[in-house]
């Protein structure tokens with residue numbers, strides 16, 4: 748049975764990813780921040796789901812919760828925040844950048860560091876991080892600059908991690924989920940989170956070293972950074 752850790756399981760893409768992975772027979776460890784969410788998901792998903800209560804910024808607490816789980820095959824770094832609407836370059840502050848970078852950029856690397864010993868012991872390990880089309884350097888747009896920059900940096904870090912983990916045959920990739928109807932994406936977004944989760948899960952399940960270091964659309968094609 749494939750064992751998967753999905754961060755940000757309580758809602759949005761993360762919630763749908765949990766549902767999809769469970770329906771494909773995986774055991775899912777889902778990170779949540781509220782006990783109420785842990786209880787709700789446990790009731791809904793049953794014994795193949797284990798909620799883990801931690802904030803992805805909190806290395807010590809995350810490490811403590813992860814020690815309690817045994818084997819792990821797949822890490823899906825999904826949790827993220829959009830940050831302030833008005834974070835353009837004229838108004839952005841170090842404080843708003845710090846929040847977004849801590850959650851969107853550094854925490855996914857920290858999660859990978861924490862689970863690495865488990866992934867090294869897996870027969871089919873994989874690390875996926877959910878990035879964004881807003882990271883694409885072909886866009887000159889400046890709205891949500893802290894978010895855009897955090898995902899550019901995430902891409903670079905995950906590309907570097909892919910290089911470093913190649914010797915252990917652990918594939919690492921970043922995924923562009925498109926624009927998705929969640930609390931973050933809003934109701935006008937193009938894509939249904941259920942469809943997107945199915946696409947992302949397929950990429951995670953089938954990820955091999957040939958795709959390591961790539962930026963992949965939720966539909967499966969490789970795309971430009």
Ligand SMILES: NC(=O)c1ccc[n+]([C@@H]2O[C@H](COP(=O)([O-])OP(=O)(O)OC[C@H]3O[C@@H](n4cnc5c(N)ncnc54)[C@H](OP(=O)(O)O)[C@@H]3O)[C@@H](O)[C@H]2O)c1
Pocket residue numbers: 754755756757758759760761778779780781801802803804824825826827828829850877878879880924925926927928929930931932933936
């Ligand atoms: N929606 C889109 O159109 C879109 C487009 C491109 C990329 N993405 C990316 O896709 C991922 C999921 O987005 P979404 O649309 O599903 O967002 P969402 O509906 O806003 O959900 C975000 C999830 O991240 C969790 N989270 C936020 N900060 C956290 C922290 N410090 N520790 C632990 N969990 C934390 C939230 O937990 P709580 O429930 O506890 O707040 C929630 O479960 C994000 O990385 C986002 O950047 C989304």
